[in-house]
Amino acid sequence: MTTPAALTLETPAEHPFAPFVRILGKGKRGARNLTREEAREAMGMLLDDKVEDTQLGAFLMLLRHKEESAEEMAGFTEAMRARLTPPAIKVDIDWPTYAGKKRHLPWYLLAAKCLAQNGVRIFMHGGGAHTAGRMYSEQLLEELRIPLCRNWQSVTQALDAGNLTFMPLQDWAPQLQRMIDLRNTLGLRSPIHSLARILNPLGARCGLQSIFHPGYQSVHREASGLLGDTSIVVKGDGGEIEINPDSASHLYGTTAGISWDEEWPALSAQRHVKPASLEPEHLKALWRGEVQDSYPQLALLSTMALALRGLGTPREQALEMAQRYWDNRDKAL
Template identity: 40%
Template sequence: MTSLAPYVRILAQGKGRARSMTQDEAESAMALMLSGAPAPEAVGAILMLLRMKGETAPEIAGFTAAARGALPGGWPGPAPDLDWPSYAAGRTRGLPWFLLSARLVARLGHRVLLHGWNSHQSAHASVRASLGDLGIPVCQTTAAAVQALQARNIAYLPLETLSPALMRLLGLREVLGLRSCVNTVLRMLNPGSAPAAVQGVFHPPYRELQADAAQLLGQPALSVLKGGGGEFEHHPTKDIAIFGLRDGAPWTGTTGIHADGRRRLAETLSDPADLAAIWQGRKTDDFAEAVVISTAALALDTLGVADPEATAARAWAARHDTPAQPEFTP
């Protein structure tokens, strides 16, 4: 079958008759959309009908399962320990301090796979532009990412090389003028099948939606946070609710408060070079460092690390003692 018409009818056949798709139906619909065979009008209809209706956990789980199954070549090596998606636009956020958190987690020996697309970010807050200065390899293939994880415990996969088909669906935002459920699917993607995952959201209702979908997919450990600009990044002056999974079961928690005062994430250091300067100790900023440490602690908690806050703080204090990492060319 190459037509999406049956799935459009499910969602749009009228009051009292329309319904949500089952997980299997959603998986089949997404597989078709990723194949490129259906008419683009039908793809747009599916995405906008879901936006108007509101996605369900089975629909997101089905879409995600199809997206994982369509990844070119699969995952060619050992699974990473932690999946860390980065797909927020970040128009108003500050620097991506969470990248230092991810590197801190990797320094502790956990293999962290970052993947993403951040097309709307301003130049000063760009995730992609900051990776090189932080020693995070940008990999053009999954095989290169596996090698980077083995050599450095951290890697970044751009969406456009990870899955051109998903990149094409994400790009429909420019055509349709609205965000679609593809953004949620990308956060759920977990291309390396990591047993632990962290996800950021901008709108609070998606915390429970993504946690419920992840449970349907058999994800063991997950933390979903309303974070800075929609990224998995903790604002240290706020005690924020977290939703997710532990041992595959629904779980909720709170972040705690790690800094005093009231301050926006954008109201701190703003030069992209400041990211590396903070890591290297050439600059200090109590607020930025509280962001890094508290975010890393949440990731460590997801990984099942005992006393994650103290572990993150000790690792931050000892980050300059890290042995020189081997050169790696992805």
């Protein structure tokens, strides 16, 4: 009688990305934040498509659940910047626009347009319409004559011609766009929305960031500080870079890694009534001077002042400059 050959059992090798998921998901006592170096390595693997889809979803949602740290965001940013290859393009303001508006029209677009008419070079970027019921920058670019660029050469040409351009995230970081597009599959925003705001891909003199959720503003400021960047983080209206004139604004600033804070008082003594509907034609009418409307004019003036503050101009002087720029704008559309 012959004895069957012994079965050989082999333990499958652990996936190289598994340790990063384990660090975040090992329970209340075992889980911890990623170090900056771990975050850099993990994001590098995500960007280089070296993870399984299940790992990607688990990683993003574990980060979302615990809330990302400044060190993690700095490491993620370093990984992304190491893989970007844009040409040297002079930019004054990096202006991420990823949230969309639902309570008010995107008056920040007129603020950026007016600043550009006065020599401020602005690079805007966004991630498309990822949430229903919101109005996104991309939907209004053509009507407001803001150039939509699909490659770095056209970005250079648009900035040289008119100081303002918008480039979709899909065209310069498709890996990040794919992760953002998981929002409706996973049911929650992921840290990629935060990463896109911090990136400042062209190394602008100042990066503006709007973070709506309380507590995240200081994390973003700290991450930019770790990177040695100059940036201002605010709680903008609806999550976009737009000052709400009905409320006081706290500016979380960092200049070459040194943190500072400013409190800007509300510009309006009384709160304005929210519009019943968002009509894009109202944007154009205000720009052309066909209507007067207190809320948007205060919102765009203070938003222009915010950008000028990022370039080193004190608040009161920045507000005066913004008013002068607005009064003397070229109203043609």
